[in-house]
Amino acid sequence: MNLLFDERLDGELPRRDKAEVLAELQTALPGMTLLHREEDLRPFECDGLAAYRVLPMLVALPSDLDQVVTLMRRCHELGVPVVTRGAGTGLSGGALPLERGVLLVMSRFQRILSIDPEARIARVQPGVRNLAISEAAAPHGLYYAPDPSSQIACSIGGNVAENAGGVHCLKYGLTVHNVLALEIVTLEGERMRLGGEALDAPGFDLLALFNGSEGMLGVVTEVTVKLLPKPETAKVLMASFDDVGKAGQAVGDIIAAGIVPGGLEMMDNLAIRAAEDFIHAGYPVEAEAILLCELDGVEADVDDDVDTVRGVLESAGATDIRLARDEAERARFWSGRKNAFPAVGRISPDYYCMDGTIPRRALPEVLGTIAALSTEYDLRVANVFHAGDGNMHPLILFDANREGELERAEALGGRILEACVAAGGSITGEHGVGREKINQMCVQFPTGELTTFHAVKAAFDPVGLLNPGKNIPTLARCAEFGAMHVHHGELPHPELPRF
Amino acid sequence: MNLLFDERLDGELPRRDKAEVLAELQTALPGMTLLHREEDLRPFECDGLAAYRVLPMLVALPSDLDQVVTLMRRCHELGVPVVTRGAGTGLSGGALPLERGVLLVMSRFQRILSIDPEARIARVQPGVRNLAISEAAAPHGLYYAPDPSSQIACSIGGNVAENAGGVHCLKYGLTVHNVLALEIVTLEGERMRLGGEALDAPGFDLLALFNGSEGMLGVVTEVTVKLLPKPETAKVLMASFDDVGKAGQAVGDIIAAGIVPGGLEMMDNLAIRAAEDFIHAGYPVEAEAILLCELDGVEADVDDDVDTVRGVLESAGATDIRLARDEAERARFWSGRKNAFPAVGRISPDYYCMDGTIPRRALPEVLGTIAALSTEYDLRVANVFHAGDGNMHPLILFDANREGELERAEALGGRILEACVAAGGSITGEHGVGREKINQMCVQFPTGELTTFHAVKAAFDPVGLLNPGKNIPTLARCAEFGAMHVHHGELPHPELPRF
Incomplete structure (x- = not known):
């Protein structure tokens, strides 16, 4: 994934002399840990989106509130941008450092x-x-x-x-x-x-x-x-389907039946096989899709819901329905799901995890589109996701060492997000925009909305020193990106540019 | 309640010639209903807070989206403030018109x-x-x-x-x-x-x-x-208490027992008597307080919850507990509660409805404070409110025709809100700030927060033409009001100024 815009972004920021900023902050905050040598900065160069890496100018590790207050005041006065980082597990590069900025790491606030x-x-x-x-x-x-x-x-x-x-x-x-x-x-x-x-x-x-x-x-x-x-009890049903679309339809049917499951997850055949091979969760490897439906609450209530969901799944054409017999089996069913990403990592040199959200009713249609795109781009896509709230995580499998595969994966990813937006959904479900999806924001929002976002940002940070270049793209970026405005699920242009 | 600030506010707004604005809007929007004669404007001079009345310059009644768009554009160009009104039932004067503004009434958007x-x-x-x-x-x-x-x-x-x-x-x-x-x-x-x-x-x-x-x-x-x-079933328990504080404590106990009732309402003796006299709901008129606790959901679940709540109420010292026998009795129990405001209206020439929110655990303490204040100000206070979420509605009974009673009621109301804020609560639960609570906002929020509110407002409306004078006070107003900043429930000054 290209970092071109990072360099440009840093180029737009004021260049402060590192030694000078270091000296200023050391004087203002003698008791605070402040990292500045390259070997100390290196561990902070990326968050969970490890494809994007930037070495920060300085890393600040305050341990109390007064230090945070003083740090912010001094950075504001010095005109130095600040990127705040928690545990660094984010998947969209929201805590990607800036070459000309201070990385404020809050990991010592542990109480x-x-x-x-x-x-x-x-x-x-x-x-x-x-x-x-x-x-x-x-x-x-x-x-x-x-x-x-x-x-x-x-x-x-x-x-x-x-x-x-x-x-x-x-x-x-x-x-x-x-x-x-x-x-x-x-x-x-x-x-x-x-x-x-x-x-x-x-x-x-x-x-x-x-x-x-x-x-x-x-x-x-x-x-x-x-x-x-804590819910008194939780039970998990696993339903197998011979068709991905039928499983997608069953998701909507369960919700329409008045059930709100504690969790409602879907995996397709590629994800099932990868997970089973890794975890031995007891998944049906011949199934085209499985649904895991957890029902939690008071015992009697949960038993009623299990019966209702079983009926819905049968009507939706499930080929097999299993209720986890005990807590151990329930844990095993979930373990396969929770380890699906690393499991997919075992069957492909590289994979690219997407994160788009669509209205539930569009699941069968969008799953069909993804299958067609997978064929078109000649890349395997594993689907494993939060089906109940329409939050999809297609995993695009590729080999970065094979000529052109990374580019094809990126293009395919763009097409999948386009399909999500066109279905009335959004370019991110739960991973955030960060640095990764900054260009897609130009697709998701028209100029009016983006202008309002910037005005809201300015209400808190009129000089733009807090995490610049993330979350909300500048209008200039969108213009350059060839901003195509998608509104109400309608795409004015059939193609989504690469990112 | 004084309208002094209204006049001042209008005085700060640009004065546009009414005939000119009328002509401009009639030309731009020939098909839209636009009221301008005093007798036509009169019905719109107040919302549900009828003590505050201002005749708007014009009333616009658009019937489609294009008319709204054109109206907003023209008002923006003309520099005329716009107050939007729905059904006009609000209790804090949020839709109070401006003498120099257009009242935009959305009642025709009925589809x-x-x-x-x-x-x-x-x-x-x-x-x-x-x-x-x-x-x-x-x-x-x-x-x-x-x-x-x-x-x-x-x-x-x-x-x-x-x-x-x-x-x-x-x-x-x-x-x-x-x-x-x-x-x-x-x-x-x-x-x-x-x-x-x-x-x-x-x-x-x-x-x-x-x-x-x-x-x-x-x-x-x-x-x-x-x-x-719709929940499969709903059942209501009515518990009597010989002490208001015990009833307040029971509210916290129910929640702490892991129950989330569909509704959890409290009434004190004055409210009980007034409601019973009016509705004949079957309330125990000797009780110092009653709790109405509705449990809804699946039948078996609700029955379990009824048992649990009954146990909690007994432990909390309820003197009597009744389960509504049938749907008719359930409706009667609720009817008393829902008509408590008009019922109180029958026993007092005037009443002033407060709306403050406090953490549940503070209920016994704040109810005690209200009782003491009621004695101090020699005015009766009826309590009838959403106990489960700590949203209090003390009704202060007074007679506006008796010298000084209105002023005492206002002062008492101020003290009650002060007690809410001091207990870690807020000056409004569900009625909004509107025009009524605009001065109390100076008490609730320090300057930093107010400045941020204004900056957020400016992100949407930099010229301040949308409902000016409501919801967020200007810093000038707070300075004049003698702004005392309450933060984290601590009041720097013991007295809250009158409003």
Whole structure:
């Protein structure tokens, strides 16, 4: 993937002398860890999108709020851009450093500040790992619902920045639906509290605005999240289909039957075979597609729902339906799904993970389009995704060492995203825009919307020093990219340019 | 309630010659209804907060999107402020007209555009009544969850503007949690689509920002809402208490027991007596407080929950617990609650309805504070409110014809809101800020937050023509008001100025 625009972006930013900035920050923050030698900076050159790499000018590792405030003030005064990074697990390059910027790493903010089991609230620092919140809440029978695949490693601050989802977000919502309040520090070093324990807050909903803002509006320094009671029971059905479209249709049928599963995941044959070969989950390797449907809640309720879903799956033409007999089998079924990405990694030298969202009803159609495009571009595509909320993750298999395959994979990826947008969907589900999808934003949004995004950004950061070049493309970039405006699912041009 | 600031506000706005504006708009929009004679304007001089009245310069009643676009463009060009109004049922004066502005009334946008039972989505025009959505969805076994008391009359566009709640918002969320997409028209007459059917959208969350923005960012011209399946069954428990604090404690206990009731409402003795006298709901008139707890869902599940809640209520010291025997009794129990405001209106010449939100755990304490303040100010206060989400509606009873009572009621109201903020709550739960709470916003938010609100407003409306003087106070107003900044529930000064 090309980094041309990175270089150009850095070229547009003010060039500050590194030694001078280092000296200024060392003087202002004598107690803060500040990395500047190349070998110390190297581990921070990328996040989870490792194809994009930039060595930051400096890496700051503050350990308290005062240091964050002072750092932001000084960077603002010096005109040095700041990119904030959590655990670095993001998949869209949202925490990709800038050659001329400071990388602000929040990993030392590791404290769980309080857990209130009665109010079902946890107040934590942004560097706390997603799973650590649930572990801390477990003695009270509570947990934090959003569960991105990276939940062992990813931090809640990064979850807020990317509005992270996960297997359970169909039923329990995205990060934005599970965060009650944020403490933030602005570019100018001012502290603000957004939201609160009350259901609604007066004024504009800056809390929702911050979720998914990818570090462009401020630095998250504290997060208050909702905790939920652990469901009494959870059961998983696995249904096999001899046709991908039928499985896609069954997804809509389940929702239309009034069921909201805790998780509703789909895998196609290529993904099934790869996962089975790796994990031995007990998947039916002859099936064209499987659905995994988890139902959670009170025992009696779950049993009713299992019966209803079984009926729907039969009507939709499932060739086999299995209920996980026990907790061990349930864990095995999920393990295959959760390891599907590395499993696919075993059968192909390279793969490219897409992340688009479409309305559920469009699943059969878009799956058909992907199959046709796979043939057209002569590249295998494995589908493994959050079917219930229409969040697709087609994995394009290729070999970067074979002439032209990377380019074909990129072109195919572009066509798949085009199909998502044309079906009324969006270019990203849960991985964010970051650096990766910056050009696709020109496709997703007309000029009016982009202008409004920039104006909102300017409300927090009028000089554009917070994570420049991510999330919201400049109008100049879109003009250069040959911006084609897609509105209401209609593409004015049949072709989507490469990215 | 004083209107001093209205006059001042209008004084700050550009004065355009009425005849000239009328002629301009008539020329630009020959087919649109445009009211200009005093007798035609009179019905629009206030919304549900009838104490505040201003005759608008003109009233525009467009009937299609093109008219809205043209109207906004012309008003922008002419520099004429625009206040948008839905059904006019709002309780905070959000749709109070401006003497120098156009009142844009969206009541003719009455069409239900589509209902998709499979995707569980309704696409409607903004003038559609809240209840009409549920009525239209009923044949599919679906309904629209947020149910403000005014749901027979209020329109979905107004619900979005105020982020309306209702009895069921504890379980099913506010308007923002039930709206998937909006079509809006900006001040400059540009159309935009915010959100979509997908769970998440890239870019900043302008959809959430629009909910509760009180007409300050644009005009809502279409709303796409989630529909939910009607619960299989709903049962209501009524518990009596000999002490208000015990009832408040029971609310927290129910939630802490892992139950999320469909509705959890509280009434104190004064409200109970007034409602019983009016509706004959079968309420225990000797009780100091009652809780109404509705549990909805699948039959077996609801029965389990009824048992659990009954146990919690007993432990909390309920003196009597009754389960509504049938649908008729359930309806009667709710009828008393839903008619509590008019019932209180029958026992007092005037009443002033407050709307503050506090964390649930603070209920016993704040109820105690209200009782003490009621004695101190020698005015009766009836409490009837959404206890489950800590949204209080103290009704202050007074007689405006008795010297000084209105002023005492206002002062008492200020003290009650002060107590809400000091307990970590907010100055409004579901009624919005509008014109009524504009000064309290200076108390709720420090200068930094207010500055950010203004910057966000400017992202959509840099010239300040959309509903000026509502929702977000100017810094000048706060300075004049003697802005005391409350942050994290701490009041720097013990007294809250009158409003």
